[in-house]
Amino acid sequence: MSKDIIGFLRASAPAYHPGWGGPEFSSWEEEQLSWKRTCYIGDWSFLWDLQVSGPDALRFFSDTGVNSVAKFAIGQAKHLVQCDHDGKVAAEGVLMRMSDDVFRTQSSTAFWSAFLLEKGGYDAQWTEIRTFQLQVSGPTALAVCEKVTGQSLSDVKFMHFRPVTIAGRSVFALRQGMAGEIGFEFHGDAADADVVHAAIMAAGEEFGIRQLGRRTAMINHLEAAFPTGAWHYLNANFSAEAAGFPEFLAKNFDTKGIVPVLRGSFEGETIDDYTLSPFEMGWGKSVKFDHEFIGRAALEREAEHPRKRRVTLVFNADDVVRIYASLFNGDQEPLDFLEIPHPQRWVVWADAVRQGVRTVGISSTPGYSLHFRSFLSLAYLDADVAEAGGEVEILWGAPGHRQTSISATIAPAPYKADNRRANLAAPAETTPA
Numbered sequence: 498m499s500k501d502i503i504g505f506l507r508a509s510a511p512a513y514h515p516g517w518g519g520p521e522f523s524s525w526e527e528e529q530l531s532w533k534r535t536c537y538i539g540d541w542s543f544l545w546d547l548q549v550s551g552p553d554a555l556r557f558f559s560d561t562g563v564n565s566v567a568k569f570a571i572g573q574a575k576h577l578v579q580c581d582h583d584g585k586v587a588a589e590g591v592l593m594r595m596s597d598d599v600f601r602t603q604s605s606t607a608f609w610s611a612f613l614l615e616k617g618g619y620d621a622q623w624t625e626i627r628t629f630q631l632q633v634s635g636p637t638a639l640a641v642c643e644k645v646t647g648q649s650l651s652d653v654k655f656m657h658f659r660p661v662t663i664a665g666r667s668v669f670a671l672r673q674g675m676a677g678e679i680g681f682e683f684h685g686d687a688a689d690a691d692v693v694h695a696a697i698m699a700a701g702e703e704f705g706i707r708q709l710g711r712r713t714a715m716i717n718h719l720e721a722a723f724p725t726g727a728w729h730y731l732n733a734n735f736s737a738e739a740a741g742f743p744e745f746l747a748k749n750f751d752t753k754g755i756v757p758v759l760r761g762s763f764e765g766e767t768i769d770d771y772t773l774s775p776f777e778m779g780w781g782k783s784v785k786f787d788h789e790f791i792g793r794a795a796l797e798r799e800a801e802h803p804r805k806r807r808v809t810l811v812f813n814a815d816d817v818v819r820i821y822a823s824l825f826n827g828d829q830e831p832l833d834f835l836e837i838p839h840p841q842r843w844v845v846w847a848d849a850v851r852q853g854v855r856t857v858g859i860s861s862t863p864g865y866s867l868h869f870r871s872f873l874s875l876a877y878l879d880a881d882v883a884e885a886g887g888e889v890e891i892l893w894g895a896p897g898h899r900q901t902s903i904s905a906t907i908a909p910a911p912y913k914a915d916n917r918r919a920n921l922a923a924p925a926e927t928t929p930a
Contacts, residue, residue: 502735502768503759511842512754514711516543522708525838529713529867532676535705536635538697539714541682542690544590545750546628547607549614550599551621558592558600561613563775563796565785569594574656574671577606578775578783579613584795585733585772589726589780593658593671593684601684603630605726609734612745625750629690632673633697634680634717637704639921642681645700646670650681651921658684664696674917677721713838719864719873722807722911724778727757729861729875731845733772755843762892762900763847763859771847771859774799777877779807779910806883809912810850810860810891812872813904820893820901832901833894835872839864849892850876850905857882860891860905868913875910885909 517540522528531537549557559566563578577592590604602610611623633642643650646661650670653659658671666689674680685693698706718725726732734742734757746752765771775784776799784796823832839862840846846862858878865872878889887907894900 500767503765503771506731506757506759506845509756509758511758511760511840511844512756513842514543515753515755516540517709517711517714519710520712520841521710525710525713526867528707528709529716529838531705531707531709532635532678532717533868534636535707536633536638536641536678536701537676537707537709538694538701539632539634539709540629540694541632542629542687543753544603544630545607546601546603546626546630546684547611548595548599548601548624548626549610549621550624551619552598553619554598554600554621557610557614557619557621559788559790561610561791562592563784563790563792564592565787567787571596572657572659574658574673576656576780576783577602578780579606579609580775580790580792580796581733581736581738582792582795583733583736583769584774584792584799585769586726586730586775586778587733587739591671591673593669601626605732608746608750611749612742615745627687628684629687629693630682630684631690631694631697632675632680632682633701633706634674634676634678636678637701637706638679638681641697641701641704641706642670645697653681653921655918663693666693668693675721675723676717677911677913677915677917679916679919679921711841715839715862716864716866719839719862719875720866720868720911720913721915722779722809722875724807724861724875727755727843727845729845730773730778731757731759731768731771731847735768735772758844759847760844760895761847761849761860762894762896763849764896765847771845773805773877776800776803777805777807803880805858805877806880807910808876808878808883808885809908809910810874810876810889810905811908811912812863812874812891813906814871816901816903817872820903830899833898835863835893837865838867846874848874850878851890851892851902852882852888857889866912873912878907883907
């Protein structure tokens with residue numbers, strides 16, 4: 498059965514991403530450099546937004562999330578991670594506390610939370626709400642956000658939010674930073690999206706704002722080491738406890754054509770070989786054993802003996818050039834294409850990573866960073882080989898295709914300096930030039 502699932506995911510056709518409005522707006526090069534030099538606006542309004550309300554809402558998220566909710570103020574957000582009973586990540590996304598008994602969560606946690614709530618046991622209800630989610634991030638982001646809101650935002654703590662007004666529309670300003678830079682994500686009624694977007698673009702013109710397109714959007718997650726479901730990892734939605742989940746999704750949500758699709762050279766024995774725990778994805782700090790939650794026992798065992806670690810792999814430039822050169826060699830079949838800067842269609846990439854004859858992990862969806870002049874990937878390697886500076890080989894090419902090896906150097910993840918928590922009162926001193 499598990500082999501059948503793997504075969505099905507390999508055969509599935511990937512969809513073009515429904516978000517971000519188009520492939521490019523200025524050029525992917527300008528857009529990709531924006532979060533190091535100026536800032537960007539990215540449109541994440543395609544993400545599903547779920548409101549959960551009721552007396553048991555907080556208890557529900559405590560029972561299903563690895564995160565502690567012992568301290569969770571109104572106006573605070575958390576990176577919610579939900580696991581299955583084996584401690585593998587089933588869903589992750591932002592969780593915002595709107596009031597005592599009202600929460601909002603986006604991304605795959607919207608799907609998984611609704612599915613779990615349907616099983617009953619909680620005095621809490623879920624409703625999908627239609628919102629926009631516009632992200633502004635980069636060294637000049639604070640100046641843009643303060644100009645467009647007409648107020649100081651320097652007192653907003655990281656992963657906190659508050660109501661503001663943009664172009665006469667009511668909006669929540671959430672401080673985060675998915676590019677590893679100072680950033681705010683604005684949430685509001687979907688009907689106001691165009692007006693708010695236009696106002697941010699107008700305010701950002703003098704600060705060099707760029708609009709982010711799908712051709713390069715996910716490079717920020719790669720450089721800043723934010724693994725993303727159905728892209729950098731496969732959500733653990735295939736166990737017995739997930740029975741009926743695909744049917745629930747089809748009935749209740751418009752998934753916009755995005756389905757899990759596997760690509761790459763790694764050939765796992767079971768579907769579990771493609772799923773990962775919070776520790777393996779670098780989210781171990783979010784796991785708190787101050788409460789009972791789904792997957793706790795498995796994660797307690799893993800906390801004592803970590804299996805894998807998240808790292809960045811830096812591809813050897815000569816090997817990358819050799820892959821492109823194969824397109825012009827008429828004597829052999831070309832090697833599988835390495836898209837630049839990254840695939841535009843939604844895929845879970847899983848390439849086998851080797852040291853000698855031993856497979857030591859998985860390399861996820863690769864991407865080219867113009868800033869670093871390198872192809873990079875987030876990888877999950879056996880803990881005993883995951884030290885920065887080490888050398889590994891990535892097996893490139895799908896099973897049954899012509900294959901080759903790419904030499905790679907192990908580097909930290911995040912690869913780019915993390916400036917999300919910079920002091921907003923003095924951004925020039927804590928963000929790159």
